[in-house]
Amino acid sequence: MSRNYHAVTAEYNALYNGGIAFEAGKQQLAQTYKDNFWEILPVERIDLAEDDFGAPGVGPQENENFTRAEEKAAKAIQKHSVYVKGKEYNPQIDEAYILLGKARYFDKRFIPAIDAFNFILNKYPTSNNINRAKVWKAKTNIRLNSEDVALENLQKILDQEDDDISKEDLADVTAIMAQAYIKLDSLEEALPYIKIASENVKDNELKGRYAYIKGQLYNRLGFKDSANLAFDEVIELNRKSPRIYMINAYIAKAKNFDYEKGDKTLFLELLTDLAENRENRPYLDKIYNQIGEYYLNAKPVDTAIAFYNRSIKNYKGDKYLQAVNYTTLGEINFDRRAYKVAGAYYDSTLTQLEQGTREYRRVTKKRENLDDVIKYEDIALLHDSILRFVNMTEAQQLAYFTEYTSKLKAEAVEDSIANAEKQEAIQNNEFYKKEIGSKEEKEAKGGTFYFYNPTTVAYGKQQFQQIWGNRKLEDNWRRSDKQSSGINEESTDAVVAISDNEKFDPQAYISKIPTDEKVIDSLKKDRDFAYYQLGLIYKEKFKEYDLAVNRLEKLLTFNPEERLVLPAKYNLYKISTIREDNLMASKYKNDILNNHPDSRYAEILRNPNTQLASDESSPEFKYKELYKDFEASKYQKVITESDNYITIYTGTDMVPKFELLKATAIARKEGFEAYKKALNYVSLNYPNSEEGKQAQRIYSAVLPTLENKEFVAPAETDSWKVVYSFTPQESELANEVRMKIDSAITKLNYRDLKVSLDYYSPENQLVVVHGLDTQLGGRGFAQVLRERKEYKIERPFFEIATPNYKIIQLHKNLDAYLESIRPEEEETEPQK
Structure with missing residues (x-):
């Protein structure tokens, strides 16, 4: 009787309540856990941090339900165990140890969990929970990165007679083995086990999950048809399994669509039906993204852009999906050569990615490559437009800005009339009349005194100014010779305001056009240098040879400084050789040899195989010689010669080196403040070079420690x-x-x-x-x-x-x- 009492009490009291708490904890964990469908799903919905390896009695207590389940299991063991002469006579105690280990497992305290499962394996060899204990011990070993041990123990279970293992245990064993192989990145070995698990599991939620994982594995291994069949299994479950699996199965199938052989019309209808289904509203971001991908492949790119933007607006918490949307829009604009817009999209992408990841570094590099092109395109565009006005005659300038300001005036008058009409409509509105009625009406309706209500007073002032304008406090303020009223009066007021506004005066714009020759010359130099830099960037970084040729040839039409002419021609020659345009290559080669015979570039063309790094004409040789002067404290010579070499070798990788050497010489010669300015110049003008980055590091980290000018007291040293x-x-x-x-x-x-x-x-x-x-x-x-x-x-x-x-x-x-x-x-x- 005592044994039966303890068994019944343990089962229907402590273990019953512990089981309820355990299931509540699992449900709470499933609700809070977010699957990352961009990666292969884990078999279990459990989130683990890197330090979640608990010692006995130690570990993060994140879910009170698992704590309660553990307490109930421990209570059942402590109060109801009937352990006599090395044998347990209460058949519920092994269930208690299973619950104890599972509660610790989901509480992420894996070492104490293994202790509980080991107790069953060591003390209860005849228990009907032996297989379950082995499965849970294997799960725990996988969490502790002991996959080999787990696989060995699980394989022993599978090697038993078929009658010795139930379908439920078989599904658990094979699912865990698949998880172990996935962690070991052995996807081919994982596939047969997840297939067995999906066929034998009874729980529909797990059936949908295992089938989806099976489809993911097929996709990773390149078997798209088999993957689609697995995703169809998920879709067929429909409401039996969580809808998130079904939607992602549709999306995964869509990603496998063959745009060359598939029925595009039917495919688009399917995606449209998914988007229009009210039950799919929580997943519109995924669906719109996939529709955008369809249009991107089908080539109506503007429609694709619209759907990517819809996906962004329907953000549901998937940061990686947002990053994909922004990246795709950035790529589209990059291909369209809208580099500034592409840069903005890449900036948005970085806000959605974790720092330090491979994707973050890849996008960061792309964004950094755009910095210079955006900067110099802006300079070229701005200075081109200013110089275009500079080159106009006074009559042309006046004609251009007269036409421009006339358009502005017409728009302003039109907006003013529309605003007056709107105000008239407001005043004629019944609600307006009801709210802004007479004092008698307000009092009759039980309203408060108008001027006691600050809201109505403020509204009245606003309406008065919009209708009458700023009127002086004087007699006959409403007379027409003071200021007009009504719609026509509003437009007249606007015309009066327009006549006094320099925004509508052509001379205001003409006066801002530079006339000083020094300013104009500076604008030309900056514009020319921007075109030269753009030519190099498009050639070296983006391999956009058409754009590079366009910028460099346009530069040569500007009659630029001599220092830019020769490098521009040489780079045009190099581009023509890359594109195998022999006619263009001969043109620029002959130009350099005939017009610049003594230049370094001519020497390179005559002797292309010469190792110029050791030649006296090479920038490397000049740099080494100049560095010797620096070591000999000839700082003025270093500064002067650096300026000369920077001019001569514009566009080469040696320029930042000369700039940094010059900055260091300035520090020795002129001191801290001059050094600070020189470093700032190097870091801003050569941000992507190693020297520019070094200058930025010194400027940010070293200079603040050297800024103090106060002398130390003699006793302090x-x-x-x-x-x-x-x-x-x-x-x-x-x-x-x-x-x-x-x-x-x-x-x-x-x-x-x-x-x-x-x-x-x-x-x-x-x-x-x-x-x-x-x-x-x-x-x-x-x-x-x-x-x-x-x-x-x-x-x-x-x-x-x-x-x-x-x-x-x-x-x-x-x-x-x-x-x-x-x-x-x-x-x-x-x-x-």
């Missing part, structure tokens, strides 16, 4: 220097002093000291003694050099802390530092 200053005319003397100090360091055995000759500015170079520990030590060493007859360095000097020396070199504020230490200098006799 234990590193000092002694400095002697010389003018450029005293270079020989400076070098002589440096050599004397070097000799003194060696002879006097000052091992930690060293001396250098540093550049400070075009007017100053510094001999600096490094490695001193204190200010007084530095002063003492300088006095030794002054007093010892073999050195006799009587040159004025000053001590400076190492951090302050860095500041004066960076900010070129030596005078400020000397001013700050002047009182101390005046007390130092040797420095007078």
Whole structure:
């Protein structure tokens, strides 16, 4: 009786309530889980984070129903177990352990779950739940990335006699094995198991899910006909299975449609019926996207655009689908060469994708490639239009803007008349009359006093201004000689306002056309450079050779600067060789050889196989030589020569290198602020080059740490220097002093000291003694050099802390530092 009591109480009390909580938890999990139909669906609807591997008693408690189920299972075990002499006499305890393990599993505490399933396998070898425990243990091992162990154990179950395993257990085993193979990316091995699972499972929700997964696997393996048959199984289930499976099965079949051999009319009718079915409203984003894809393949591209936009407007939470819509619209505009619009769509795409994913990086790269083309197309368009007006005669300018402003006036008057008619219609409206009636009417109807209601007062003021305009507070304000009223009066008011508005005055536009030759010349240079850059971008990045030829040939018609002429011709020659246009190639080759025989490009054409990287005419060689000058502190020469080479090698990959070298030389010569401007220029003008990116990193991360000009207090540092200053005319003397100090360091055995000759500015170079520990030590060493007859360095000097020396070199504020230490200098006799 005791055993039966415990069995019945455990089954119909603790386990019954635990089972109800467990099923409620599963239902809640299914409702909150969102399947990603862009990937192969998992067999189970469970969302896992990377750190969801719980230890015993530890783990995220996300669903209180699973916690309750676990508590009930534990209660059944603790209160109703009848374990005597190594044998359990309560047949419900193995059910309790199954519930305990399942609750922990869905609570994402997989290690404690395995403990529960192992208890059944070890303690209840004759239980009728052995297969279930093995299946759930295998599921848990897959979640712990132990697929090989799971597959080995599940295969042992399948190897049993057919009578030993039920259809339900067979469906579970094969479904889990399919999931393991999918995780191992062995799709061919997964396919037969998911087929068995879909044939044997009884639950219609799982039947639809398994059939859909089967179709996905066939698709991945390239068997579209078999995939369509699997999707048909899902569709035939109709309302027996969740509708989301059926809709996605239709969409998956549509993606497999053969546009060459299939019946397009019937296919479009099917998609249209899906869109018009009221039950499919939650899935209109998917359906409209597929209709857009149909029209994109059938070639009415404008209709496709309309449906992609409909899909965007019917957004139902599928971010990846939104990204697909935006990307497709971006591609369409890119193919139409509407690069600015394409860039906007790519920007929208990035907002829908997770950062760091492969798709995000791919779209980012596309968007970055469009930055330059959008920038230079805008410059070319704007400057072309301005220069077109500049080249007009005064009479042509006046005629053009007179016609333009006349159209604006006509539109303004028309809008004004329409507005007046609208106001008249409002005033004649019964509702309006009811709301804005007389005081007596309002009071008769029990309404409030008009002027006590701020809403009606504000509305009345608005209506008055729209009908009468801004009238002065004076007698006879309604007279016609003051201002007209009604519809005709409204249009007259508009005409009066138009006559005073410079928006409608041709001279206002003409006055903005530049006349200064410097401004016009600057516009031409910017326009020409934009056309040149566009030619290179279309040639190198997009392989749009027609567009590249158009921009470069148009550039040559502008009579541009000499620095752009030769590179433009050379790039036209290169394009013609790529397109195998021999006539055009000969034209530009002969042009370069005849008109620019001494140029580097002519040398390349004469000797195409020459390795010019080591030739003295190559930009690489020039850069190396210039870098040697930089190391020799010839900063002015580096700046000047860099400017020359930037002009000569415009359009090559070496230009950003020269720009960055020039910026670094500017830093050494002119200091922090000049360096900041130079870096900003490099980062903005060459954003896609490695040098431009490096300049941006320095500008954003390094410069803010160097901006402080405040000198540190002497007590805050234990590193000092002694400095002697010389003018450029005293270079020989400076070098002589440096050599004397070097000799003194060696002879006097000052091992930690060293001396250098540093550049400070075009007017100053510094001999600096490094490695001193204190200010007084530095002063003492300088006095030794002054007093010892073999050195006799009587040159004025000053001590400076190492951090302050860095500041004066960076900010070129030596005078400020000397001013700050002047009182101390005046007390130092040797420095007078």
